[in-house]
Amino acid sequence: MSITREFFRHPMRTGAIAASSARLAGVMTAGLGVESAHSVVELGPGTGVFTEVLLRMLQRDAHFTAVEINTHLVQELRTRFPSLHIAEGSAEHVAAYVTMPVDVVVSGLPWTAMHAAPQAAVLNAVCEVLSPQGRFTTFAYAHTAWTPPARRFARLLRSRFAVVERTSVVWRNLPPAYVYRAALPVRSGLDRYGQPASATS
Numbered sequence: 001m002s003i004t005r006e007f008f009r010h011p012m013r014t015g016a017i018a019a020s021s022a023r024l025a026g027v028m029t030a031g032l033g034v035e036s037a038h039s040v041v042e043l044g045p046g047t048g049v050f051t052e053v054l055l056r057m058l059q060r061d062a063h064f065t066a067v068e069i070n071t072h073l074v075q076e077l078r079t080r081f082p083s084l085h086i087a088e089g090s091a092e093h094v095a096a097y098v099t100m101p102v103d104v105v106v107s108g109l110p111w112t113a114m115h116a117a118p119q120a121a122v123l124n125a126v127c128e129v130l131s132p133q134g135r136f137t138t139f140a141y142a143h144t145a146w147t148p149p150a151r152r153f154a155r156l157l158r159s160r161f162a163v164v165e166r167t168s169v170v171w172r173n174l175p176p177a178y179v180y181r182a183a184l185p186v187r188s189g190l191d192r193y194g195q196p197a198s199a200t201s
Helices: 001-007 022-029 049-057 071-081 091-097 116-129 148-160
Strands: 039-043 063-068 085-088 101-105 128-140 161-166 177-185
Touching: 001 039, 001 049, 001 177, 022 039, 022 049, 022 128, 039 049, 039 116, 039 177, 049 063, 063 071, 063 091, 071 085, 085 091, 091 116, 116 148, 148 177
Parallel strands: 039 063, 039 101, 063 085, 101 128
Antiparallel strands: 128 177, 161 177
16 A cells, blocks of 8 residues: 555645654654544544544444545555545535544544645534543644644634644654644634634624
8 A cells, every 4th residue: 555656646636755653653653542532533544643642542333433434545445454434535524424423533634735725624523523621733744834734723723622732753654744722612603714603604
């Protein structure tokens, strides 16, 4: 399974040019309460680096759903993890793939490759499925930190969660990356573009 191959096929959808490292996977999944979670969702699992770690951490009776938009990656993930619920579709529609409030959402989505509307729509969808005490984690590449899409995403994240922290750079990754951890989703009646629903009605 090659994330590099999929990057060149669909660079705007794949985002990563190389698979995430075991070190980044460890930072991504630490301190989220995955071990006691009843429901976990992974957005953009790609080649399954985070998936494999999450499956080792989860309780046996926990619900785990992975949402991947790339058809080739979905096929390979289903072969690798035959018992896992893998939904083929957009992260914006995550609510259609889960049947209960979600305790943890882990995202490998390429935020800096998204325009403002999709960024907001996905974060709104994440907040809608998370439980009131739910946690969200994602990562971004260090070299993109000061680009407009990255800064916009950071603002959107802080507007949708009461608690947001950013880790130090994980250098043992290609490219180096940092991780966002967010908790306590704020549901404030936003529409899919991040505007108050009343303003667009």
